[in-house]
Amino acid sequence: MPLLGMTIAAFIFNTSEFMPIGLLTDIAQSFSITQTQAGAMITIYSWAVMLLSLPLMILASKYNLKKVLLTTLFLFGLGQAISAISMNFAILILGRLVVACAHAVFWSIASVIAVRLVNEDKREFAMSMIVTGTSVAMIAGLPLGRMIGLWMGWRITFLIVGIISILLLLFQTHYLPSLETTSAFTLYQLPTLLRNKQLITIYGISLLFASAYYTAYSYIEPFLSQVAILSNTTITLVLSLFGVAGIGGSILFSNFYNKNRKRFILVSLFSLTLVLFLLKPSAVSIITLLLMCIVWGTSSTAFNVACQSETMLATDENTSSVAMSIFSGIFNLGIGLGSFIGGQTINWINIQSIGYVAGIISILGIIFYISRR
Numbered sequence: 559m560p561l562l563g564m565t566i567a568a569f570i571f572n573t574s575e576f577m578p579i580g581l582l583t584d585i586a587q588s589f590s591i592t593q594t595q596a597g598a599m600i601t602i603y604s605w606a607v608m609l610l611s612l613p614l615m616i617l618a619s620k621y622n623l624k625k626v627l628l629t630t631l632f633l634f635g636l637g638q639a640i641s642a643i644s645m646n647f648a649i650l651i652l653g654r655l656v657v658a659c660a661h662a663v664f665w666s667i668a669s670v671i672a673v674r675l676v677n678e679d680k681r682e683f684a685m686s687m688i689v690t691g692t693s694v695a696m697i698a699g700l701p702l703g704r705m706i707g708l709w710m711g712w713r714i715t716f717l718i719v720g721i722i723s724i725l726l727l728l729f730q731t732h733y734l735p736s737l738e739t740t741s742a743f744t745l746y747q748l749p750t751l752l753r754n755k756q757l758i759t760i761y762g763i764s765l766l767f768a769s770a771y772y773t774a775y776s777y778i779e780p781f782l783s784q785v786a787i788l789s790n791t792t793i794t795l796v797l798s799l800f801g802v803a804g805i806g807g808s809i810l811f812s813n814f815y816n817k818n819r820k821r822f823i824l825v826s827l828f829s830l831t832l833v834l835f836l837l838k839p840s841a842v843s844i845i846t847l848l849l850m851c852i853v854w855g856t857s858s859t860a861f862n863v864a865c866q867s868e869t870m871l872a873t874d875e876n877t878s879s880v881a882m883s884i885f886s887g888i889f890n891l892g893i894g895l896g897s898f899i900g901g902q903t904i905n906w907i908n909i910q911s912i913g914y915v916a917g918i919i920s921i922l923g924i925i926f927y928i929s930r931r
Contacts, residue, residue: 560734561675561687563726564668567631568691570722571664573703574638574657575603577719580704580797581712582779588712589647593780594901600776601901602651604894606658608887614659615666615883623671623737624730626663631727634660638720642713653716661890666883669866674737683812688863701798708790751881756872759930760865761888766923767827767865768892769899771858773916774834776897777904785910786841796851803855810856811863823864827927829857831920837913862889 578585578599586596618626637656644650672684703715751757774781782793815822833854840846866885873881896916903915 560730561672561684563730563733564672564675565687565691566722566726567627567664567730568668568688570719570726571634571661571668572691574634574716574719575661577703577707577712577715578603578654579776580701580779580794581707581715582777583783584707584712585650589650591647593777594904596647597776597897597901599647599651599654600772600897601894603654603658603661604772604890604892604897606655607662607890608894610659610662611666611883611887611890612880614662615880618663618667619880623667623674624734626667627671627734628727628731630660630663630667631723631730633657634664635720635723635727638716638723642717642720644713662883662886665886666880669870669882670878671734671737673870675735701794704794704797748880751873751877751884754872755930757869757881757884759927760868760872761885762930763823763827763923763927764865764885764889765892765895766919766926767830767858767861768889769896770830770834770916770920770923772893772896773900773903773919774837774896774912776893776900777909777912781837781841781909781912782847785838786844786847788844792844796848799848799851800855803852804859806852807856807859807861808863810860811867815860815864815867819864819868823861823868824924824927826857826861826864827920827924829853830861831917831924833857834913834917834920837916838910 578596582593582596585599586593589596634657637653637658637660640653640656641650642653644653668688669684672688676684703719706718707715778797779793782788782796788796811822833850836846836850840850866882869881869885870878896919899915899919900912903909903912907915
């Protein structure tokens with residue numbers, strides 16, 4: 559039951575993170591700003607997570623993991639409420655920053671808690687459950703949030719996610735066992751952690767992967783509308799397909815990751831690069847576009863869970879939470895960079911070119927990873 563609760567938590571945290579992408583146009587219209595200006599919300603959120611992940615996790619490492627999780631869920635719900643009632647864009651940003659604080663801690667402890675809830679031989683299963691929550695968020699959470707936003711307004715979408723988080727807080731209060739931290743992490747241990755070559759490699763490719771991915775994905779909704787000329791209903795279908803494909807990535811991870819870990823990551827990087835360069839050409843047909851989205855969603859999920867696993871394998875129980883917080887921070891730095899680069903690409907070139915610019919960044923990721931092997 560507590561592992562199910564963690565899966566649901568992954569679902570709502572990812573639904574919240576992805577919601578602005580599906581509602582970008584509506585949020586921009588609500589505050590009479592451009593889509594690029596609204597996209598700054600994604601960048602600010604991601605960079606806040608990047609800056610807060612390490613200090614908040616060092617602070618949280620002193621406390622029982624159950625208490626940390628419950629506090630995180632409360633903050634998450636509060637941030638959603640602030641976002642829902644925001645009367646201007648600045649207050650919306652404030653609400654998103656409160657959510658970012660919760661996000662910074664949650665993704666640092668989610669995999670760690672999941673793994674501690676099961677036996678060692680069920681480790682991959684526990685991590686795949688977290689990934690399943692992420693995939694379901696993209697299958698149902700993001701499209702459902704978009705549908706609610708189009709029907710009742712984007713504010714109601716934020717409010718519903720906040721209510722779910724409070725219900726989940728009550729659920730985990732009852733079912734999650736007490737999980738004492740093994741020992742508090744101190745800044746004196748940080749240099750040793752950062753001298754870990756395997757960790758630095760994972761952090762480097764994660765930064766480039768996230769930058770490439772979100773250069774294109776942050777603006778996928780206007781791309782599908784303006785370039786592929788799709789209806790709102792079809793756009794929702796396409797966004798759902800990312801999540802369906804994500805389950806495929808989780809299955810691939812469970813079956814093939816341990817057979818050749820480095821090759822698994824490299825194939826994921828190559829797949830993303832191919833999709834990004836073919837994004838604009840594939841927009842001429844709904845069939846080719848759907849095929850690209852399947853590969854895109856599969857490769858991104860496979861890569862993400864593989865890198866989380868690599869991070870945990872490269873550390874011990876005392877440092878895994880902080881290592882994961884650094885991973886989360888760096889990945890969100892990439893999200894922010896990608897969103898910024900995508901916005902500048904639209905401003906200075908055009909929206910059709912976001913896939914090409916993202917593909918170049920992805921190639922840099924492949925070069926970096928091969929050079930570190």
